[in-house]
Amino acid sequence: MKEGGGRKQGAASPCAACKLLRRRCAQDCVFAPYFPADEPQKFANVHKVFGASNVNKMLQVHSSFILNFHSSFILNFLL
Ligand SMILES: [Zn+2]
Numbered sequence: 001m002k003e004g005g006g007r008k009q010g011a012a013s014p015c016a017a018c019k020l021l022r023r024r025c026a027q028d029c030v031f032a033p034y035f036p037a038d039e040p041q042k043f044a045n046v047h048k049v050f051g052a053s054n055v056n057k058m059l060q061v062h063s064s065f066i067l068n069f070h071s072s073f074i075l076n077f078l079l
Helices: 016-021 040-050 052-061 063-078
Strands: none
Touching: 016 040, 016 052, 040 052
16 A cells, blocks of 8 residues: 555544534545645634535535635635
């Protein structure tokens, strides 16, 4: 088995979203790719604007929304 790249498996540390929401960060957590644990401010910003439950709902309803949300909003908002 070969470990590829520098991607850390976040089993020990939940992503920024789960941390803030105090929920268990599953391996397939929808937030994890967008809100890594080492950038907690990202989710804090989104959380402030939308509210955590809305973000959670949005991300769960449509995975395509994630792309849209991520590229069009988050990048604009965070960069
Ligand atoms: Zn998570």
